[in-house]
Amino acid sequence: MSKDIRRLWLPFLSADVPAKCDTPAKVAEYELKLGCEALGLKMPALRVDAALGEGYEIEGDAIVGGERGLLYGVYAFLMARAAGEEPPTGAQRPFYGLRMLDGWDNADGTIERGYSGRSLWFEGGKLEWDGARIRQLGRLLASVGLNVLCVNNVNVGDTEARLLEDALPDLAKLADAFRPFGVRLMTSIEFARPLAHGVGTADPLDAGVQRWWRERADAVWAAIPDFAGFLVKADSEHRPGPFAYGRSHAEGANMLARAVAPHGGVLVWRAFVYNCKQDWRDTATDRPMAAYQTYAPLDGQFDDNVILQVKNGPFDFQVREPVSPTFYAMPRTRLAVEWQLAQEYTGQQVDIYAMNPMWREMADDLPPEKVYAVAAVTNLGRDDNYTGHPFAAANLYGFGRYAWAPKVSPETVIRRWARLTYHLPAEREDALVRLLMDSRGVYEQYAAQLGIDWMVNPHDHYGPNPGGYEFDVWGTYLRPTRDAVGIDRTSKGTGLTLQFPPEMRERYETPEACPDNLKLFFHRLRYDYVMADGHTLIQRLYDDHFEGCARAEAMADTIAGLGLPEPDRSEAMERIERQIQNAREWRDVVNTFFHRLSGVDDAHGRKIYD
Numbered sequence: 001m002s003k004d005i006r007r008l009w010l011p012f013l014s015a016d017v018p019a020k021c022d023t024p025a026k027v028a029e030y031e032l033k034l035g036c037e038a039l040g041l042k043m044p045a046l047r048v049d050a051a052l053g054e055g056y057e058i059e060g061d062a063i064v065g066g067e068r069g070l071l072y073g074v075y076a077f078l079m080a081r082a083a084g085e086e087p088p089t090g091a092q093r094p095f096y097g098l099r100m101l102d103g104w105d106n107a108d109g110t111i112e113r114g115y116s117g118r119s120l121w122f123e124g125g126k127l128e129w130d131g132a133r134i135r136q137l138g139r140l141l142a143s144v145g146l147n148v149l150c151v152n153n154v155n156v157g158d159t160e161a162r163l164l165e166d167a168l169p170d171l172a173k174l175a176d177a178f179r180p181f182g183v184r185l186m187t188s189i190e191f192a193r194p195l196a197h198g199v200g201t202a203d204p205l206d207a208g209v210q211r212w213w214r215e216r217a218d219a220v221w222a223a224i225p226d227f228a229g230f231l232v233k234a235d236s237e238h239r240p241g242p243f244a245y246g247r248s249h250a251e252g253a254n255m256l257a258r259a260v261a262p263h264g265g266v267l268v269w270r271a272f273v274y275n276c277k278q279d280w281r282d283t284a285t286d287r288p289m290a291a292y293q294t295y296a297p298l299d300g301q302f303d304d305n306v307i308l309q310v311k312n313g314p315f316d317f318q319v320r321e322p323v324s325p326t327f328y329a330m331p332r333t334r335l336a337v338e339w340q341l342a343q344e345y346t347g348q349q350v351d352i353y354a355m356n357p358m359w360r361e362m363a364d365d366l367p368p369e370k371v372y373a374v375a376a377v378t379n380l381g382r383d384d385n386y387t388g389h390p391f392a393a394a395n396l397y398g399f400g401r402y403a404w405a406p407k408v409s410p411e412t413v414i415r416r417w418a419r420l421t422y423h424l425p426a427e428r429e430d431a432l433v434r435l436l437m438d439s440r441g442v443y444e445q446y447a448a449q450l451g452i453d454w455m456v457n458p459h460d461h462y463g464p465n466p467g468g469y470e471f472d473v474w475g476t477y478l479r480p481t482r483d484a485v486g487i488d489r490t491s492k493g494t495g496l497t498l499q500f501p502p503e504m505r506e507r508y509e510t511p512e513a514c515p516d517n518l519k520l521f522f523h524r525l526r527y528d529y530v531m532a533d534g535h536t537l538i539q540r541l542y543d544d545h546f547e548g549c550a551r552a553e554a555m556a557d558t559i560a561g562l563g564l565p566e567p568d569r570s571e572a573m574e575r576i577e578r579q580i581q582n583a584r585e586w587r588d589v590v591n592t593f594f595h596r597l598s599g600v601d602d603a604h605g606r607k608i609y610d
């Protein structure tokens with residue numbers, strides 16, 4: 001057993017899965033035996049019923065399921081028992097068929113927006129991994145029923161593009177390593193890759209280009225018959241795409257989809273397209289409107305094996321966004337929602353930010369069946385605990401649970417994660433669950449209250465910098481003056497509200513109807529605007545920053561009192577100290593920024609620096 005293997009929420013599986021367990025059935029059998037011995041349980045029988053596919057049923061003293069379903073059933077049985085609960089009854093099936101993790105790993109071992117160390121599967125320009133750790137990772141993913149892993153960054157370099165070329169044999173070996181855990185691989189591809197092979201164009205309507213991709217796909221599936229498909233970032237943040245040839249994104253996506261279709265592959269096409277060279281003087285262009293403007297007119301034009309992957313909100317993984325209106329506008333297209341477990345804008349796995357409450361909010365606003373698949377940028381890396389902050393593992397665990405049941409109660413998920421991971425006495429478990437359930441609200445209060453996103457340090461995206469993006473090219477302006485802040489995105493402003501269905505449009509159209517947490521997302525408000533609670537906007541900005549920071553400070557005592565085992569205790573304590581520093585910086589920088597602009601003092605005379 002490698003010395004650094006951590007069990008995370010599966011501490012009772014105290015031995016590694018041996019390499020000889022090379023099919024889901026063998027892993028299921030091994031895990032069941034290991035788990036039952038550790039938990040002192042009578043071992044249920046395992047029965048394959050291929051018709052159940054990824055589903056399973058735990059019936060009395062037997063677990064029945066399809067090949068992968070059996071594996072999921074074994075983990076569900078063991079985790080329920082380990083948590084002291086009854087296993088689920090009746091037939092269990094995942095809500096989403098495609099439950100995907102997107103690694104933003106680069107071949108040199110770095111990870112774009114990675115906060116947990118280096119890549120677990122790339123180093124020195126090639127695929128390279130520790131077999132025992134990959135098996136542990138496979139076990140973790142299978143235990144929460146995730147079934148696809150995209151191994152490389154959507155920003156594809158030359159070395160990564162070679163995964164489907166001379167590096168294909170290594171990719172096939174990595175696929176072998178994940179297969180026993182029911183995890184199929186995918187890669188991000190570069191749209192213009194045929195150019196590097198002398199094709200002369202990457203025009204999706206060109207016969208030579210189509211042939212090149214068909215031949216690539218044939219080679220990939222010959223090497224990896226259960227390969228899942230390709231992921232594409234095109235015409236986005238300087239990546240090449242069909243626009244260069246005057247073609248639509250449906251034409252671009254369908255060309256690739258037709259190359260992978262004979263093999264049962266899917267083509268996941270990202271909808272993260274906007275003008276990243278905006279002139280800040282241009283007030284007519286409004287970045288969060290871009291995905292809808294590009295894709296809604298294409299509804300119905302995509303092939304069946306195209307999945308359009310849309311970020312959860314119309315901007316970019318911000319702390320607080322409404323559901324992207326694109327989800328309501330494309331009933332004839334298969335859509336995937338893309339989340340970001342990597343906490344780029346939400347604390348970078350230093351600050352605590354549990355995501356299940358956010359996923360549930362989306363499920364409440366958007367019927368889960370309107371979405372075909374779920375994807376999330378991973379928060380994984382080579383750190384001993386895989387996720388940097390030990391509590392960030394709750395987001396990986398929780399993502400799997402949400403992918404199986406989007407309406408599952410966030411508290412139930414977080415409690416189960418906490419119980420499996422730490423087995424704390426009831427009162428301390430309650431304290432941890434409360435801390436995690438509140439964590440998003442705390443972060444939001446000091447870093448992005450009232451939907452005022454983008455006050456972050458440019459590029460790095462950690463810590464405050466209220467003017468940082470104001471005169472930049474990224475389309476993320478707040479336009480603060482001495483009297484007011486925010487962008488009017490209503491029908492009288494840029495018109496973003498018009499992209500929403502009527503009921504939501506009404507909710508967002510006036511500042512009075514708009515919920516507080518999105519007020520400054522949709523509206524430009526004067527500092528003397530009076531909020532529903534009777535406070536002026538400027539006072540609310542100050543109050544939230546003082547309160548959010550105080551709540552972050554209080555978290556340190558809660559964590560210290562949890563009695564966590566080492567090394568989690570030290571890791572969590574070290575990070576909460578950094579979180580507190582960050583919260584203080586947010587409080588003081590943002591308060592000073594608005595105080596300097598508005599000249600309005602805090603009604604309670606608290607310290608605001610000048």
Ligand code: GCV
Nearest residue numbers: 104112113154155233272316
């Ligand atoms: C992979 C944001 C991030 C980029 C990321 C991009 C994307 O802009 O800052 O690092 O690139 O999203 O989702 O493609």
